[in-house]
Amino acid sequence: MLVKKPERGKNLLIEHSDMRTRSLTGEDLGGRGFYTHDHADQTHGIDDLRAMVYARRERIKVWMDTATAQTLTKRFGYCFNQIGGSDYPSILEDNRINVPYGEITVTEQEAHSAPSPSGKFTGASTLGFRIGNVAYSSDISDLPEESESALRDLDVWVVDALRRTRTRRIFISKTLKMIEKVKPRRAILTNLHIDMDYETLTGELPENVCPAYDGMEFCESQQLTDICARIKSVALE
CATH class of the missing domain: 3.60.15.10 (Ribonuclease Z/Hydroxyacylglutathione hydrolase-like)
Structure with a gap:
């Protein structure tokens, strides 16, 4: 789900599924990302984000809980940390959701609650x-x-x-x-x-x-x- 906040900073995208199809809409999809869990249909568009990161010249900040992070940082480790000897930089910045039902501060202007x-x-x-x-x-x-x-x-x-x-x-x-x-x-x-x-x-x-x-x-x-x-x-x- 894409949440558009053009007047208050970057858009927010919940789940990174097939980003190739989504990119055809022309919307800004690269702002901030959130993961509900680690299943393939929620996350296997992560590799498609690389072109967006190169175009924006900044990594995408993503938020997830510890269980999801344990899977995704292993499955897509090269997206979170540049592999030694590789010319490809990391594209995602890992932010952890540690407090259930707390607020996530995404920008200085606004905060978003995560019932978890x-x-x-x-x-x-x-x-x-x-x-x-x-x-x-x-x-x-x-x-x-x-x-x-x-x-x-x-x-x-x-x-x-x-x-x-x-x-x-x-x-x-x-x-x-x-x-x-x-x-x-x-x-x-x-x-x-x-x-x-x-x-x-x-x-x-x-x-x-x-x-x-x-x-x-x-x-x-x-x-x-x-x-x-x-x-x-x-x-x-």
Whole structure:
């Protein structure tokens, strides 16, 4: 998820998936990065960041918890530390999230709260991030009580709803129950499996909930009806 803050410094990007596709949008993707956990679909676009770093002439600062760092700094060690004898410089600056539910100071102008963990997946915790009144929770299977408190009074909650039927991962009926508990003004379902039909799902969801789609944009103050209308318009084109 790309958070645009053009009037207040660098953009923020949660997850580095396929950055080659994202770079075609022309958006500034190289500002600051955040990782929820170490899975490939969240992190294997890291190598694609090198061209952005060369263009900006500065390393990208990334934030993650210790468990994620232990994996990524080993898997992509050359991105965090230049290898001896190599002409390729490191491209990422590791910043650690050590305090659950604390604030991360990204720039002098603003701070961003990180409710951590936002959920658990196959025994491992994943981080959720709250930026202002917008929160992002991906690859979750449950929501700890502490996270519910950290997610109160949201304008928008972007939350995982992988499957229709019950699995180890999250499924739609459970996600909707979590939405009822957290009570965001709007909720956007993400990470949906390929067997979910957009129009069918849209017709089944409550008024304040809608499915996400690739390239979707929204503002904190934007009405949900406007978001859904834009999504429907794009889907029917």
